[in-house]
Amino acid sequence: MTVESTAARTPRRASSGGGKRASASAKKAASAKQGAAQGRDAAQGGEPELVQLLTPEGERVENSEYDRYVADITPEDLRALYRDMVIARRFDAEAVTLQRQGELGLWPSLLGQEAAQVGSGRATRADDYVFPTYREHGVAWCKGVDPTLLLGMFRGVNNGGWDPNTNGFQLYTIVIGSQTLHATGYAMGMAKDGADGAVVAYFGDGATSQGDVAEAFTFAAVYNAPVVFFCQNNQWAISEPTEKQSRVPLYQRAQGYGFPGVRVDGNDVLACLAVTKWALERARGGAGPALIEAFTYRMGAHTTSDDPTRYRRDEERAAWEAKDPILRLRAYLTAEGHADEGFFAELEAESETLGKRVRDVVRNMPDPEPMSIFDNIYADGHALVDEERAQFAAYQASFADAPVNAATGGEVK
């Protein structure tokens, strides 16, 4: 096995996430120091470093590079992060249920990726702009998007359906990787405006194979655009493992483009918050783009249409369950005395209320009017659309006007 392929494979076995705490695989990498992973290659025979501030057991580990980005975090902030993750998971579970009940056509679950999404999402400011894939329900929550708005496209009542400028959260993008270029262009525009904000482009491990992502890296680097590329490596692009996408750890791609890349424990909300803050601050300060690889796991299926039992083993999922992002923060909060049972109970009630609201809203979402097919195709109008709209309206009206179908002689409904 080559060095490169070893580097690409070992993280999947590093069940402890490569933190200070010794694991079988971490021992192999005794020379690899915890902490600064930025822009560094894996040492030969070692494994890529991974920024971690909270172990899977909920123990806080020091990190000389990134601690400063969460140095002022309060117990209240930590509880808020916990709340975000629980709500994101509860919302996601409700959406999966709604799909199973036939209320949604499809749902891409974020289960397991709550820390990556909430940590990075909470690192953004109101004036930062997010370009998501179609799985960033937790980021949407952090940006203040009403979760029920995310469900319209999956119910089939619209193809997007929210105003991206209300919360700085662009529409979901289904074709893989396209949005990284939009994010880069938007960031170029922010820089031209002299704005203080920055952009976060979300994408997955599979997307790193797309030409558009490579071009986004190129443009962002050349124009020094204030964009953070946040890759959630959830290990699977539908059925294909990351090894089918890359022979090097994904964060190392950044080096070839001339900006730093960091691998972070994607199930550690504190580390994701810290690393994303670092990247956003340097982007705002004019230091250009950075790539963050949040090393995480897609606990569920790719979407509700997928069957992961065909391509991955239960043992793998079980190993990642031990690294659950919510449980580790709960362990930390409890151990530190930052949260009591009352807090957890209250949050449970709040998330149930949200689940019920989501259910009610979705079930009452009206189907769009047929004539809305012709809406908003063009901002300035289009003669053909006008003509076809009029023809279709006349056709529809013909049923209402004629009690008997002229062609068949039969009754009209």
Added chain:
Amino acid sequence: MAVKKLPIAKAINESLRRALDTDPKVLVMGEDVGKLGGVFRVTDGLQKDFGEDRVIDTPLAESGIVGTAIGLALRGYRPVVEIQFDGFVFPAYDQIVTQLAKMHARALGKIKVPVVIRIPYGGGIGAVEHHSESPESLFAHVAGLKVVSPSNSSDAYWMLQQAIQSDDPVIYFEPKRRYWDKGEVNTDAIPDPLHKARTAREGTDATLVAYGPMVKTCLEAAAAAAEEGKSLEVVDLRTISPIDFDAVQASVEKTGRLIVVHEAPTFFGSGAEIAARITERCFYHLEAPVLRVGGFHAPYPPARVEEDYLPGLDRVLDAVDRSLAY
């Protein structure tokens, strides 16, 4: 009144200059558009006068150019993108079709993406492959895009102004073989609406419909036909999405005969769409089937035989004869 005699390429240059000058949100982006002034010199001198931040030499990546232009448009800019040659647009086709065309509708009209994509197109310049194609139908087929093509300097100037001012994405096809044809441009005029056809020559016996580079060919054909006593009307379509079918219909109701001429292959080409719709609209006025003159269902041929592939005077007149024979 400022009337200048300008070649089409220079008219586009002046139009870009005016847009950059009057709207600080307008950007020009593309490969080699800066110091070089583009491979056809259409953007000559613009970077010198407006700076590298507004006339942007991009990396050599068409999808990246259009994709970042979309992002800039979302931020409030009005990017005017240059694709160097017709055959080079396809790396960007996904961004244009999947993203650019649909974004306004996906956001229920809440956002606009006013990106103009300039594409020098068509053959007749003796180029190597991928430099002579006419892919306009591939864009006209996509809802959310508008597609236009000027045939003369005045339209080149004004239609680009209007395309840049449009809140919709516009694919602006430039007839590269006519870049150096001169014509008058009145920069103080009140132009015709962008999506209206123009009668380039009046006639009574048959209608020729064309756009872009083929307008000149059709005007030459009409002049030649006149010497034989045939009166041909030439309609310069100007806009391919939407098509001004009212103008074509009015002409066909007068002449009873229609021949559509374009460089693009006739199979699934804009001529097919025009034939179908005009047949519906003018069934009782037509004296002959609608005929098409265009490229063959073949890859654009090597330069040494391109004149046999491209519609020329004789092929247009042959179609006129066939139409009149009904």
